[in-house]
Amino acid sequence: MKGYYGQYGGQFVAETLIPALDELEEAFKAFKKNKAAKEELNRYLKDYAGRPTPLYLAKNLSNQLNINIYLKREDLLHSGAHKINNTLGQIILAKFMGKKRIIAETGAGQHGVATATAAALMGLECVIYMGEKDAERQRPNLLRMKLLGAEVRIVKKGSRTLKSAINEALRDWVKNIRTTHYLIGSVVGPYPFPQIVAYFQSVIGREARKQILSKQKSLPDAVIACVGGGSNAIGIFSGFLKDKTVKLYGVEAGGEGLELGKHSAALTKGRPGIMHGALSYLLQDDDGQVSLVHSISAGLDYPGVGPVHSFLKDSGRVKYGVCFDDEALEAFKMLSQLEGIIPALESSHALGYLIKNKEDFARKTVIVNLSGRGDKDLPILEGIYV
Ligand SMILES: Cc1ncc(COP(=O)(O)O)c(C=O)c1O
Numbered sequence: 001m002k003g004y005y006g007q008y009g010g011q012f013v014a015e016t017l018i019p020a021l022d023e024l025e026e027a028f029k030a031f032k033k034n035k036a037a038k039e040e041l042n043r044y045l046k047d048y049a050g051r052p053t054p055l056y057l058a059k060n061l062s063n064q065l066n067i068n069i070y071l072k073r074e075d076l077l078h079s080g081a082h083k084i085n086n087t088l089g090q091i092i093l094a095k096f097m098g099k100k101r102i103i104a105e106t107g108a109g110q111h112g113v114a115t116a117t118a119a120a121l122m123g124l125e126c127v128i129y130m131g132e133k134d135a136e137r138q139r140p141n142l143l144r145m146k147l148l149g150a151e152v153r154i155v156k157k158g159s160r161t162l163k164s165a166i167n168e169a170l171r172d173w174v175k176n177i178r179t180t181h182y183l184i185g186s187v188v189g190p191y192p193f194p195q196i197v198a199y200f201q202s203v204i205g206r207e208a209r210k211q212i213l214s215k216q217k218s219l220p221d222a223v224i225a226c227v228g229g230g231s232n233a234i235g236i237f238s239g240f241l242k243d244k245t246v247k248l249y250g251v252e253a254g255g256e257g258l259e260l261g262k263h264s265a266a267l268t269k270g271r272p273g274i275m276h277g278a279l280s281y282l283l284q285d286d287d288g289q290v291s292l293v294h295s296i297s298a299g300l301d302y303p304g305v306g307p308v309h310s311f312l313k314d315s316g317r318v319k320y321g322v323c324f325d326d327e328a329l330e331a332f333k334m335l336s337q338l339e340g341i342i343p344a345l346e347s348s349h350a351l352g353y354l355i356k357n358k359e360d361f362a363r364k365t366v367i368v369n370l371s372g373r374g375d376k377d378l379p380i381l382e383g384i385y386v
Contacts, residue, residue, distance in 0.1 A: 003191025006314060008307035011190040013277045017170075020177045025192045027097045032199070037092055044088045048121070049078045051085075051203065055211035055367070060338040065358045068365040070220070072208050072236060074372060075343060081372030082204060082232045083114035083185060089200030091118040094181035101125045101180040105169040107134050107162030107228070108299030108346065109141025110372055111185030116150035126150040129168045133160040134298045141376050159292055162302045166276050186229025187306030190277030194306050198234045205239020208367055221364035222247040225371065226349040227267070227320065228299045230306035232371040237318060247319065250309060251353040253295030254322030260285060264293035266305040267313050267320040280307040296325040296380065297345035299372075323352035329384065331355050332374065344372035345380065 003009050011021060031037050045051040053073045062069045074082040087104075094102060102119045105128070106112030112128040119126035128150050135142050135154050145152050158164035166189075173182040187194040187201075212220050223240055225233035227250040240246040255263035263269065266281045273282035275290055283291040283303040295301040312318040323331075328345055331352035336342045343351065347370045354361060354368060374381075 005308045005311035008272070008280050008310040009191055009194060009278050011277060012274045012279065013190050014174065016174050016177070017190070020173070021190055021192065023097065027093060028192055028196050031093050031096055034096070037096055041089055041092050045085065045203065049084045049088060050076060052207045052211070053077060055208060055215065057215070058339050061335065064338060065355065066363060067354070067358060067361045068363070069354070070212065070365070070367045071341070071370045072204060072367055073370055074204060074232065075341070075347070075370050079110070079114050079117045080375065081110040081114065081344065082201060082235060083111045084117065085203055085235070086185065086197050086200040086231060087111070087114040087118040087183060090181070090183045090196065091122050091124065093196070094124065094183070095122060097181065099179060099181040101127070101176065102183050103127045103129070103169050103172050103180055104183045104185060105129045105162065105165035106185065107131070107165065107301060108297065108344070109134065109138040109145070109376060110299060110344070112150070112152070113141050113144045113148070115183050115185070116145045116148035119150065120148045127172070128152045129155055129165040129172070131159065131161040131165045132156045134162065134165070137380055138298050138376055139379050161298070163290070170276070186231040187234050187308055188229040188276055188278065188304060194278070194308055197231050198238065198308060201231050201235030202238040204232065204235035204369065205237060208236055209239035212367060216365060219243050219246050220367045222249060222361060222366045223369070224249040224251060224350045224354055224366060225369035226251045226300060226346045227305060227309060228302055228346060230309045232369050234306065234308055236367070236369040241317065248317065249353065250318050250320045251323050251349045252320060253297060253300035253349060254324040255294040255296070256325055258322070261292050262294050263322065264295045264301050264303060265322045266303060267309060268322050272310065275304045278307050280310045281305050281313070296328060297349065297377070299344070299346040300349060321353055323349040323356070327352035327356055341370070342374040343370055344374050345377045347371045
């Protein structure tokens with residue numbers, strides 16, 4: 001069925017949005033066939049964003065853990081995270097559709113910054129919705145968005161995090177559908193968004209596969225990525241999904257513990273439900289209300305997950321686990337001090353999972369997707385380390 005991964009995905013939206021989703025689907029199909037548009041994107045990815053990103057053998061960390069660890073360095077991209085792959089792609093797609101105004105939601109602020117960056121580059125008007133709680137804990141990114149010329153609308157309703165920001169962005173889109181492209185930042189939302197974002201992030205997996213084959217002459221034993229909505233994870237996994245010998249691990253935020261309200265591990269502790277236009281694993285209470293969630297990292301603090309991951313969980317192709325706040329902080333410190341790389345707290349969850357399960361990965365070759373850099377997290381870390 002169109003727009004589904006097994007039973008997950010779909011378009012659970014108000015009728016007013018269907019024509020916009022149809023228009024987007026058609027434009028995306030045309031984009032994929034359009035040589036000039038794809039060349040334009042590849043040129044910006046290379047000369048502006050800084051692709052290909054290196055695949056770095058982290059020797060000190062490898063020696064410490066007795067694991068052969070490669071880091072896919074998405075943290076080195078312009079604006080600091082993998083999010084720029086998707087925003088450059090969707091901005092060119094929006095131009096292709098003749099849209100003049102871009103709206104987006106943001107949690108950690110990386111997607112907001114990447115959207116504001118690409119909108120500035122292409123000269124499009126840009127409005128970003130951000131929850132009040134996230135705006136407080138990701139101040140550097142709030143300032144960056146404003147400097148880049150975007151209008152940031154702080155959402156004070158609901159959870160005051162990513163979930164509320166998406167609700168407001170969807171409301172804006174319904175009102176301004178003719179002029180506006182809603183640039184979703186992860187593989188969530190109604191079809192065709194999950195497909196579009198996965199397509200623009202698949203460059204991570206394509207590069208990583210080629211790079212490991214060139215460096216090692218063999219495929220890795222495992223690939224690990226953190227999962228918020230799931231875009232960096234599906235981006236790198238897509239390069240290895242068909243390689244049955246490569247084990248894939250998605251790491252969710254275990255927060256302060258696995259009681260409802262203290263974590264955001266939708267795949268580990270949720271059940272199928274509908275939110276933001278799609279059916280997917282979702283954290284809900286006994287009455288089916290979407291639960292409040294927690295993670296030390298704003299980019300993982302989301303009660304749902306992209307439908308593709310729900311499918312990959314049920315099919316058993318990807319194993320999903322959790323990393324708790326304190327384990328992510330420990331990993332953050334370890335990478336900073338052993339390799340001189342300050343990772344985003346989101347990416348620290350992928351590393352934290354590797355560290356706590358190090359016996360299972362002993363002497364294996366593992367690629368960890370380092371989805372972003374940690375500068376944005378300094379306000380959170382200030383209270384802990386300084
Ligand atoms: C650096 C970084 N990594 C990961 C994520 C999680 O998003 P996704 O699961 O879509 O990759 C975010 C989200 O803001 C992020 O900023």
